[in-house]
Amino acid sequence: MEEIVSKLVKRHKTNCPFTIARTLGIHIQFHDLGTNTRGVYYRKLRRRLIVIHNQLSAEWQRFVCAHELGHDRLHRGMSRFFLEEHSYFNPGKFERQANLFAVKLLTSFDEAQSGETSEQICARNGIPVEMHQFY
Template identity: 65%
Template structure:
C-alpha cells in the first residue's frame, strides 16, 4: 500500500485526493446519501465515480474522497454486492484497507514532529477524529 501511494503522489505531484481523482479520470459527485452513508465508489460503462455525501464537513469530504480512492486503487474489479452474497471475504476488511489507504495518503510527505501526539498529528493532516484509531505509525 505504501508503494502504491508513493508512486501515485510522485507521478501526480500531489497527495490531495480530489486532485488525484481528477488526474486519474475519476468523476466526483456530491449528493445527499442519507444519515448512514458518507460516500461510495462505483464504475459504470468504464467510467469511475466517487460520490460524497454533500452534508459532510470539508474535513470529512476530503477523507471520504481519499477512502474511495483507496477502493479504486486497491480493489479493482471487485463488486462488493457479489462479495457479500457469494464469498466469505468480508467487506469489512475492504473498508479497513480503504481507511488505511486514506490515512497513509493524507499523511504522505509529513512526519510526526518531536513532542507531537498522534492525535495532534492526525488533526494537523485533516484526519477526522473518529479515524485516529486507524492510524498506525
C-alpha cells in the same frame, strides 16, 4: 500499500485526493446519500465514479474521497454490494484497508515532530477523529 501511495503522490505532486482522482479520470459527484452512507465508489464499464455525501464537513468529504480512491487503487474489480449480496465474504477488511490508504495518503507530506502524538499528526492533516486509529 505504502508504495502505491508513494507513487501516486510522486506522480501527481500532491496528496489531494480530489486532484488525484480527477487526474486519474475518476468523476466526483456530491449527492445526498442518507444518514448511513458517507461515500460510494462505483465502476461501470470503463467509467469510474466517486459519490460523496453532500452534507458532510469539508474534512470528512476530503477523507471520504481519499477512502474511495483507495478502493479504486486497491480493490479493482471488487464490489462491496456484490460481496454482501452474493458471497459470505466480509467486506470490512476492504473498508479497513481503504481507511488505512486514506490516512497514509493524507499524511504523506508530513513527518512527526519529536514528542508529537499520532492524534496531533492526524488533526494537523485534517483527518477526522474517528479515523485516527488507522495512523
